[in-house]
Structure formats: C-alpha cells, structure tokens
Amino acid sequence: MKRYIAKLLVFMLPILIVFLVLEYYTRSYNTVMKQKQGYLSKKSNSIELLILGNSHASCGIDPTQFELHAYNGANGLQPLYYDIEITRKYLPSMTSLKYVLISMDYHSLYFTFPEARDFMYSYYYGVSYKKESSIKTNFSLLYFGYGVQNGIYMLNKKPYTSINGWVGLQGTKNLNDLAGKKRVALFDRMIEKNTDRKKENIERLESFILLLKQRNITPILITMPCHYFYNSNLNSEIVIQNRVYIKSVCKKYSISHLDYLYYKLPDSCYLNVDHLNKKGAKVMSRKINDHILSLEGSNN
Amino acid sequence: MLFNSIDFAIFLPIVFILYWFITNRSLRLQNLLIVVASYVFYGWWDWRFLFLILISTIIDYSVGLGLKKEKKQTKRKVLLWTSVVVNIGFLGFFKYYNFFLDNFITAFSFFGMEIKASSLNIILPVGISFYTFQTLSYTIDVYKHKLEPTKDFVTFSAFVSFFPQLVAGPIERATNLLPQFYKKRTFDYSKAVDGTRQILWGLFKKVVIADNCGEFVNQIFGNSADLNGSTLVLGALFFAFQIYGDFSGYSDIAIGTARLFGFNLMRNFAFPYFSRDIAEFWRRWHISLSTWFRDYLYIPLGGSRGSLRVKVRNVFIIFIVSGFWHGAKWTFIAWGALNAIYFLPLLLKKSNRKNLDIVAEERVFPTFRELLSISVTFSLTVFAWIFFRAENIGHAISYISEILSSSLFEMPKFVGMKKALKLIILVIGVVLMEWTGREGQFAIQFIETKWKRPFRHVLYYAIVISIFWFGSRLQTFIYFQF
Numbered sequence: 001m002k003r004y005i006a007k008l009l010v011f012m013l014p015i016l017i018v019f020l021v022l023e024y025y026t027r028s029y030n031t032v033m034k035q036k037q038g039y040l041s042k043k044s045n046s047i048e049l050l051i052l053g054n055s056h057a058s059c060g061i062d063p064t065q066f067e068l069h070a071y072n073g074a075n076g077l078q079p080l081y082y083d084i085e086i087t088r089k090y091l092p093s094m095t096s097l098k099y100v101l102i103s104m105d106y107h108s109l110y111f112t113f114p115e116a117r118d119f120m121y122s123y124y125y126g127v128s129y130k131k132e133s134s135i136k137t138n139f140s141l142l143y144f145g146y147g148v149q150n151g152i153y154m155l156n157k158k159p160y161t162s163i164n165g166w167v168g169l170q171g172t173k174n175l176n177d178l179a180g181k182k183r184v185a186l187f188d189r190m191i192e193k194n195t196d197r198k199k200e201n202i203e204r205l206e207s208f209i210l211l212l213k214q215r216n217i218t219p220i221l222i223t224m225p226c227h228y229f230y231n232s233n234l235n236s237e238i239v240i241q242n243r244v245y246i247k248s249v250c251k252k253y254s255i256s257h258l259d260y261l262y263y264k265l266p267d268s269c270y271l272n273v274d275h276l277n278k279k280g281a282k283v284m285s286r287k288i289n290d291h292i293l294s295l296e297g298s299n300n
Numbered sequence: 301m302l303f304n305s306i307d308f309a310i311f312l313p314i315v316f317i318l319y320w321f322i323t324n325r326s327l328r329l330q331n332l333l334i335v336v337a338s339y340v341f342y343g344w345w346d347w348r349f350l351f352l353i354l355i356s357t358i359i360d361y362s363v364g365l366g367l368k369k370e371k372k373q374t375k376r377k378v379l380l381w382t383s384v385v386v387n388i389g390f391l392g393f394f395k396y397y398n399f400f401l402d403n404f405i406t407a408f409s410f411f412g413m414e415i416k417a418s419s420l421n422i423i424l425p426v427g428i429s430f431y432t433f434q435t436l437s438y439t440i441d442v443y444k445h446k447l448e449p450t451k452d453f454v455t456f457s458a459f460v461s462f463f464p465q466l467v468a469g470p471i472e473r474a475t476n477l478l479p480q481f482y483k484k485r486t487f488d489y490s491k492a493v494d495g496t497r498q499i500l501w502g503l504f505k506k507v508v509i510a511d512n513c514g515e516f517v518n519q520i521f522g523n524s525a526d527l528n529g530s531t532l533v534l535g536a537l538f539f540a541f542q543i544y545g546d547f548s549g550y551s552d553i554a555i556g557t558a559r560l561f562g563f564n565l566m567r568n569f570a571f572p573y574f575s576r577d578i579a580e581f582w583r584r585w586h587i588s589l590s591t592w593f594r595d596y597l598y599i600p601l602g603g604s605r606g607s608l609r610v611k612v613r614n615v616f617i618i619f620i621v622s623g624f625w626h627g628a629k630w631t632f633i634a635w636g637a638l639n640a641i642y643f644l645p646l647l648l649k650k651s652n653r654k655n656l657d658i659v660a661e662e663r664v665f666p667t668f669r670e671l672l673s674i675s676v677t678f679s680l681t682v683f684a685w686i687f688f689r690a691e692n693i694g695h696a697i698s699y700i701s702e703i704l705s706s707s708l709f710e711m712p713k714f715v716g717m718k719k720a721l722k723l724i725i726l727v728i729g730v731v732l733m734e735w736t737g738r739e740g741q742f743a744i745q746f747i748e749t750k751w752k753r754p755f756r757h758v759l760y761y762a763i764v765i766s767i768f769w770f771g772s773r774l775q776t777f778i779y780f781q782f
Binding site: 001003004008011014015019136139143144148149 | 306320487489492493496757760761764765768769770771
C-alpha cells in the first residue's frame with residue numbers, strides 16, 4: 001500500500017507543481033478589481049466622490065474629470081448588493097466622502113447576484129453574499145474562482161490599468177438595432193427572472209441612502225446615457241415603473257436623480273449600444289461634474 | 301458530496317488512510333468506519349435525510365432477522381410486505397406524491413370536478429431510488445431463502461450506505477456485496493491501481509465529456525423552438541453522450557473507489573452504444589437496474605413465458621416502470637414505453653438473445669452488417685433520449701417535428717459552434733478509446749498490458765490535465781435526481 005501511495009504522489013507531483021505556479025500567477029495578476037480594492041485600501045480617506053454601479057457607470061464615468069477627488073468603484077455586472085456592501089466596509093475610513101453617485105439603470109432594481117463573479121468579491125474585497133463561505137476561493141483562486149481555462153486565458157492577457165478605479169475603453173462597435181435588441185433581451189430575461197428581487201433591492205437602496213444621509217454624505221442617483229438602438233428596444237412599462245420609483249425615492253429622501261438615459265450624444269461617444277467609450281465618458285463626466293459643482297455652490 | 305468536488309478529493313484520502321492504517325486490524329472497526337464515512341458523505345448534502353437511510357436500515361435489518369425466525373408463510377409475507385411498503389412508501393412520497401396529486405387533479409377537472417389540494421414542496425432525497433432498491437433486494441433475497449440474513453447491524457448498515465455507490469449506484473445485490481463485508485479485506489496493489497485508472501476514466505467522462513456536452517444540450521433543448529432540425533439532431537446526440545458520460549462516469553468512479561477499499565461492485569455499463577440491437581443495449585446500459593427489474597419484477601410476473609398477451613404486458617410493465625423509476629414525469633414513461641416498442645419485436649421473434657458476445661471480438665473493425673446494426677440501434681436510442689430530456693411530452697413532439705422538417709438539411713446553427721466542433725472531436729476520441737477497450741471492464745483498462753509505460757503516463761497526464769482544464773466549473777451528476 002505504501003508503494004501505491006508513493007507512486008501516486010510521484011505521479012501527482014509535477015501536476016501539483018504546475019498548478020501551484022499557475023495559482024501563484026493568478027493571485028499576482030493585477031485585475032482591475034484588485035487595483036480598485038488596492039486603491040480603496042490605500043486612499044479611501046481622500047475620496048470625495050464615490051461612483052457606484054455596473055458597467056454603465058464603470059465605463060462611462062471618468063473620475064479624472066471631476067474637481068473633487070473622485071473614485072470609480074463600479075464594476076461590470078455589479079449589483080446594488082455589492083455596491084452597498086463594499087461601501088459599508090470602507091465607509092469608516094472614507095472621512096472626506098461628500099457625494100455618492102448610485103447608478104440606476106434599466107435593470108438595476110432587478111439585478112441579481114452574478115454567481116459567476118461572487119468569488120471575486122469574496123476574494124478581493126472580502127465581501128460575500130449572505131456570508132457564503134469563501135474558503136474554496138481562498139484555497140485556490142485559479143480552480144474555484146476563475147477556472148483553469150479562464151485563468152490561463154486571463155494570464156495570457158496584459159491587465160488593464162485603471163486610473164482612480166476607471167478604465168477608459170476606446171472605439172465604437174456594434175451600433176445597430178440587432179445589438180440593441182440582444183442587449184435589452186438579456187436584461188429583460190434577467191428582470192423576468194428576478195422580479196421578486198425588486199423589493200429586496202429597494203429596501204437595500206433606501207437603507208443605504210439613509211446611512212449616507214446620516215453621515216452627511218449626499219447620495220445622487222444617476223442613469224447613464226444609452227444609444228437610441230438600445231433605448232428604442234426597452235420595455236416602456238419597466239422604464240416607467242423605474243421612473244416612478246426613482247421619483248418617489250428622490251422626493252422621500254430629498255435627493256436628486258441625474259437622468260441621462262435619453263441624453264443625445266454623437267455615435268463616436270459610444271463603445272457599444274449601452275456603454276460609453278473614453279470620449280463619451282469625458283463628456284458625461286464633465287456634465288456630472290458641473291451638477292456636483294452646482295450642488296457644492298448651493299451647499300456652501 | 302460530489303465525486304468531482306474538492307470535498308470528495310479531501311474526504312477520500314482521509315477515509316482511505318483511516319481504513320488501511322488505523323482500522324485495518326479489526327473487520328468490525330473497518331465496517332464501522334465505512335458506516336461513519338458513508339453517513340458523512342451523504343450528510344454533506346443534507347443531514348436530515350440520513351434519518352431515512354437509518355429507518356430503512358433498521359426496518360430491513362429487523363425484517364431480515366424476522367424472516368429467519370418465522371416459519372409460517374403468511375407471517376413471512378407480512379414481514380416482506382412491511383419492508384416493501386415502507387421502502388416504496390418513502391420513495392413514493394418523496395418522489396411521486398406531487399406527480400400523482402397533479403394528475404389526479406387534472407383527471408378530475410377533465411370530468412368537471414374541482415379538487416382543492418395543494419402540492420407539497422418536497423425535496424427529493426439524493427439517491428433514494430438507489431438505496432431503496434438495494435435494501436429491497438436484501439429483504440426479497442432473504443425471503444426467497446437466497447441469502448442468510450445478517451445479525452450484525454453495523455455490517456448491514458455498511459451494506460446499505462456504502463458511500464461509493466450510495467447515491468447513484470450501481471444498485472448492488474445483497475448476495476454480491478453483503479458477503480464482502482464479512483471477509484477481511486486485504487490491500488491489493490494491482491486492484492488499487494486498476495481502480496485508480498477507472499476513477500480517472502470516470503472523471504474524464506463526467507468532467508470533460510458530459511459537462512461540456514451538457515452546456516450545448518441545455519442551450520439547444522432550452523431554445524429548441526428557434527433552432528433548425530440539424531441543430532436539434534446535434535442536441536440529441538450531445539445529450540446521448542452527456543447522459544452516458546455522466547452516468548457511466550459516475551459508475552466508473554464508484555466501482556474504482558470501491559476497489560480502493562477492497563470491494564468489487566457489479567459492472568453497470570458495458571459499452572452500450574456499441575450494441576447491435578435494443579435487447580443488447582439493455583444488457584449493457586445501467587445493468588444493475590435492468591437486472592434488478594428482471595429478477596424482482598419481470599421474472600415474478602412470468603417473464604417471457606406464457607401467452608402473447610402476457611409477454612407484451614410484461615415487457616411494457618418492466619420498461620414503463622423503469623422509465624418511471626427515473627422520475628415522476630410523463631416524459632420518462634414515454635421513454636420507457638418507446639423502449640418497450642423497440643424491444644417487443646425482438647422478443648416476439650425470439651431474437652432478443654442473439655447478440656450476447658462482444659461486438660467484433662478480437663477484431664479491430666466491425667463488419668459492415670455490425671456497423672449498420674450499431675448505427676440503427678444508436679439512432680433509436682438517441683431518438684428515445686429526446687423524450688428523456690424534454691421538459692414535457694409537447695416539447696418532445698415539437699422537437700421531433702422540427703427534426704423531421706426540411707430544416708434538417710440546413711447547416712446547424714447555435715452559439716459556440718467552434719467549441720462544439722472541438723467537443724465533437726473529443727467525443728470521437730472517447731468513442732474510439734471505448735471501441736479499442738471494449739473487451740475490458742472499462743475503456744482504458746487494456747492499456748496496462750498493451751501500452752508501454754511512457755505512453756500510459758502520457759495518457760494519464762493528458763486525462764488529468766483535461767480534468768483540471770474543464771473541471772473547475774463544478775456540475776452535479778444527472779443521475780442524482782433519480
């Protein structure tokens with residue numbers, strides 16, 4: 001039996017070594033989320049404007065365009081739950097924080113937890129949905145997190161470099177009705193599947209707004225612009241429901257909503273039907289900056 | 301606990317070391333360790349359902365002892381029926397309650413009668429269909445004087461709950477497995493190596509073939525209304541390999557794991573897709589279930605003896621019950637009935653036992669006639685799988701209708717065509733490997749004697765790497781739901 005165990009170990013050893021090397025590189029890989037978390041850990045006390053939300057905000061709001069020290073904490077597919085939990089975690093050290101931009105998009109209130117990305121929040125931010133165990137991810141980020149295939153694919157690519165949490169993407173592609181239809185269909189399926197999440201998300205959002213207000217931080221709801229090909233395919237019933245709710249919440253807590261959904265921008269500002277590129281982000285961020293400056297003026 | 305999980309990868313070496321290094325001096329202690337390990341293995345999923353296994357174990361153990369003491373036939377029958385009713389009762393409640401309730405409500409509403417009854421939110425205990433049948437085989441065999449009942453509760457518990465085959469088989473006969481718990485097990489190096497090889501092949505079939513096929517199966521079956529006939533054919537083919545890879549993979553891991561502990565479990569799959577007729581397919585597919593139904597249902601019903609009406613009746617009963625065993629859905633019943641229709645002509649022509657040997661034995665290639673028979677049988681099987689996988693009968697019919705339309709001659713079109721092409725190449729590789737190894741117990745068993753060590757090791761490394769490559773996205777085993 002000892003022979004069996006010894007032979008098995010010898011057989012497994014090369015695989016184990018290769019695996020450990022890959023695991024090391026995966027952990028060392030400077031993902032955007034890792035950079036964002038690093039920024040939060042080191043500079044959270046200097047952040048004055050915090051940007052939260054999904055890819056609409058993470059692509060479309062350039063923090064370097066603001067007069068205040070802004071940081072973009074949005075991530076692709078990031079639901080309200082993680083927006084809020086990450087902020088809660090770092091809030092005690094965010095001593096300069098004045099404004100929080102909360103992205104309110106077509107699907108934000110229905111957004112569920114993208115299970116495929118839970119491990120990233122658990123590994124990088126130490127935040128888990130409903131305190132789910134992160135033991136496995138901590139044990140092997142490559143195997144239980146990214147998966148060997150995706151992990152190796154990722155390692156072969158140069159990581160993006162973020163500035164204040166933001167990565168500006170260049171170019172324009174797939175601006176057509178079919179792309180808009182497909183994108184909206186994806187969100188519609190998500191909304192249909194998660195209608196019951198709306199109540200949960202509303203409660204979560206309102207308690208977050210209250211928390212911010214208690215700390216004299218101004219929450220601002222924001223809806224980022226999307227292209228006509230995207231907007232024209234949206235379910236008008238959901239758009240109206242969202243608007244009614246956002247209006248009521250703004251009234252209830254005396255906060256503002258920057259609704260740019262139908263704001264007209266040239267095609268060259270779009271990365272695709274529902275995301276802004278670097279140029280678009282610059283234009284919109286300056287516009288948002290003007291609004292915040294006006295708020296600053298009225299506060300002073 | 302899933303075989304393809306890290307939990308099991310940690311659990312197995314711990315149990316293995318405790319078994320061979322700590323408890324190896326006492327048979328009773330080894331059996332006790334198996335019971336504890338098996339309960340941990342099962343409880344990892346949901347500890348509450350351990351009580352079901354325990355109740356089932358206590359009842360069948362007591363019934364076994366009662367049957368030994370009792371001489372009166374009527375009392376023995378009462379004891380037997382106690383076991384049958386309790387075991388089938390649990391199975392019926394957890395698996396079929398909502399099905400029967402829903403169908404009763406539908407049937408009554410058809411006649412204009414409204415029945416107010418609400419279905420229960422019942423969780424199906426993993427593996428209940430497997431261990432129920434295993435314990436029943438014990439009681440029936442003791443009743444029929446084929447087996448001496450055991451007085452040792454620990455041994456009996458180990459037999460019922462033996463973790464390698466607890467949740468998805470092979471459904472062991474007490475006559476085969478129970479006596480192995482009485483004897484002292486000694487570690488056999490060559491058996492352990494062979495077992496490890498079988499585990500490796502099982503994992504490969506599950507993780508690389510079944511799970512990857514499953515991705516396309518879900519996509520194609522989930523959007524079948526929007527896809528053309530040729531894509532749907534591809535979906536059905538992928539499902540054929542998904543279910544085979546999944547279930548035979550599980551069986552290989554179970555058998556291999558049992559061998560590491562010195563046990564020989566019965567073979568569950570014998571390269572079924574190389575069968576030359578449906579009768580042969582059923583001798584090679586899920587052998588432990590087919591033979592269970594043969595021994596405890598088909599033969600007691602009269603088997604293939606008697607009038608034509610009796611023969612037809614028995615064939616339909618066994619296939620429909622087998623379908624229903626898989627789940628409380630009409631699609632499974634239709635799948636069973638379809639297989640009965642396939643099988644019946646062979647039985648009536650008395651050619652159902654024509655192909656008892658291994659196809660193209662000691663030859664590399666099959667004859668044209670063999671190839672044709674294999675292709676026809678495989679096509680019939682794939683056609684039946686459509687019912688097995690479909691959401692409901694309507695879905696299956698619309699799926700088949702689309703296949704039979706002119707869109708069958710269009711090019712397949714779905715998301716991930718390139719990946720599917722790579723997968724098809726992998727599947728062909730597996731089929732060739734299985735063809736080459738069809739004279740063994742599992743596909744890569746032959747390489748021990750026929751391949752030189754460096755080539756063997758290259759293959760093992762390729763398998764391990766591909767398991768890591770594909771295996772990090774954990775998927776459950778299909779057969780757990782049964």
